[in-house]
Amino acid sequence: MLPELVTPAPGPRSRALATELRAHESRNVTYVSPGFPVFWESAHGVNVWDVDSNRFLDLTSGFGVASLGYAPRSLVEGVREQVGLLYHAMGDVHPSAGKAALCRRLSQITFESWKLGPGKAILTNSGSEAVEAALKTAWLATRRRGVLAFTGGYHGLGYGALTVTGRTLFRDPFAAQLADFATFLPFPHCQHCPFGASGREPSACLPDCMNTFMRQAEILLGDGEIGAILVEPVQGRGGEIVPPDWFLPLLRSLANQFNAVLIFDEIYTGFHRTGRRFACDRWNVQPDLICLGKALTGGFPLAACVGRAGLMDDAWPESTGEALYTSTFLGNPLGCRMALESLALLEAEPWSQRAEALGDHLHQGLLKLQGASKRWGWTRGLGLMRGIEVLDANGAPDAARAGRLVEAMLARGIILLSGGVEQNVLSFTPPFVVTEAEIDFALEQLGQAEAYASSQ
Ligand SMILES: Cc1ncc(COP(=O)(O)O)c(C=O)c1O
Incomplete structure (x- = not known):
């Protein structure tokens, strides 16, 4: 449903709550301004209602979590039943049955579906921890402390x-407290090529870029210190950056050549977001470890690191009673149930096809928008993970303007986020149940908000 604002957003109750929060929450957490935030009260499908009874169209899926929209019936019913039965267990000591079922399911949809044998999982409470579980696994398996990661990666x-x-x-x-085991290489980005061939669409990427990248990677990997390569197959918070087609296959072959563990962070891209079950499926490249989160549960803080069973068993010793990786809430029964219900829904319909088709529609709309004003830069992305750059009058990234547009859209009933390394990319990751009409409406509003901003 399209937005409906009962009071101008943010309304009086949201504003009062923002004042209260300002007084009692660390001030770095929630961004508060006269136009931000609204406090959510309920959500259904693509819509969110705030405490002032305003209805919003959420084009973020709540950070890419509610890919199937908010409150699908079976998910809600599953949660209700689970709360009545069991909502806490002893994760690494006496777990719930749901933990076993979820680990089996994660194996089926990853390594088994890639015909690489069984997978084994470590469940965690956040995406960040899933990445850390992958780093620990790679270290234990290789005893090489270095990690090759990428600029702009999150x-x-x-x-x-x-x-x-x-x-x-x-x-x-x-920085003073960060360890020094990571080395960063540029993430190939054809629209702003870090190798000097700027302004091209991915298909036109020069082989020179690949060779330059390969030489740099070979030098780093050749010194024998690096045991893992960690990458987002498509950078999400970095600004919806799709690498050229040579990138993931090259990482796979470099990992093989130098005996490094290849880790794909698909926390954002996973579960059909980019028009494939996993973004890496587009390039038919498989990792040794995959990190999953966000849409995995549709709204519970549970994530996972899943690895090839052989690698996981090489890395981790059998538990003798004191786990080396655990936490109080690991494998929470409610989270496992939500993940199982979400996975059932995510596998039940051709969501990838829908994300791909709607993503094309969104992309066409963004291209039209781009043509209407010089203040828009490149548009890019895959499936329902899209971005468009906001520029200043000189064509430079304009983070402040992107922020203002996000606020202007909120005032029009549309929830958007800005991201990117320069903070100037408007990012679109709507639930897959969004309609073309809702996308068109949002882009029309964005065009008007931009025209208004330009006239000021
Ligand atoms: C690719 C990627 N990895 C990891 C994370 C961290 O996940 P969390 O915020 O659940 O710790 C995020 C969060 O946005 C992400 O986009």
């Missing part, structure tokens, strides 16, 4: 995940 903000996150914004305040 893997979470725990100290381990932050160490491999290629964003100075997040790293610099804590």
Whole structure:
């Protein structure tokens, strides 16, 4: 359903709550301004209602989590039943049956479906921890401490995940306490080529870029210190960046050549978001470890690191009673139930096809928008993971303007996020149940908001 604003957003109750929050929450957490945020009260499908009874169209899926929309019936019924039965167990000691079922299911949809034999999982409470479980696995398996990661990559903000996150914004305040096991290479980005061939669509990427990248990677991997390569197959928070077709196959062959563990962080891209079950399926390249989260549960803090069973068993010793990787809430029964219900829904319909088709529609709309004003830069992405750059009058990235557009859209009843390394990319990751009419409406509003901003 299209948005309906009962009071101008944010309304009086949201504003009062923002004041209260400002007083009692660390001020770095929730961004508060006269136009931000709204406080959510309920959600259904693509819609969110706030405490002032405004209805919004959520084009973010709540950070890419509610891929099937909010509150699908079987998920809600499953949660209700599970809450009545069991909502906490002893994750690594006496777990719930759901943990066994979920680990089996994760194996089936990853390594078994890729015909690579069984997979084994470590469940975690956040994506950041899933990445850290993958880093620990790679270290235990190879005893080589180095990790090759990528500029612009986002893997979470725990100290381990932050160490491999290629964003100075997040790293610099804590640099003095970060370990030094990560080395970063540029993430190939044809529209802003880090190898000097800027302004091309991916298909036109020069072989020179691949050779330059390969030479740099071979030098790094050749010194024998690096035991893992960690990458998002499509960068999400980095600005919806799709690498050229040579990239993932090359990483696979480099990992093979140098005996490194290849880790795909599909926390954002996983579960049909990019028009394939996993983004890596588009290039038919499989990792040794895959990190999953967000849409896995549709709304519970549970994520997973899944690896080839052989690798996992090489890395991790049998538990003798004290687990080396666990936490109080590991494998929470409610989270496992939500993941199982979500996976059943995610596998029940051709969501990839829908994400691909709607993604094309969205892309066409963004191209039209781009043609209407010089203040739009490149548009890019795959499936229902799309972005468009916001520029200043000189064609430079304009983060402030992107922020203003996000606020202007909220005032029009549309929830959007900005992202990208320069913070100037408007990002679109709507639930797969969004309609073409809703996409068209949102883009029309965005065009109007942009025209208004340009006239000021
Ligand atoms: C690719 C990727 N990896 C890891 C994370 C971290 O996940 P979490 O926020 O659940 O710790 C995110 C979060 O946005 C992500 O996009």
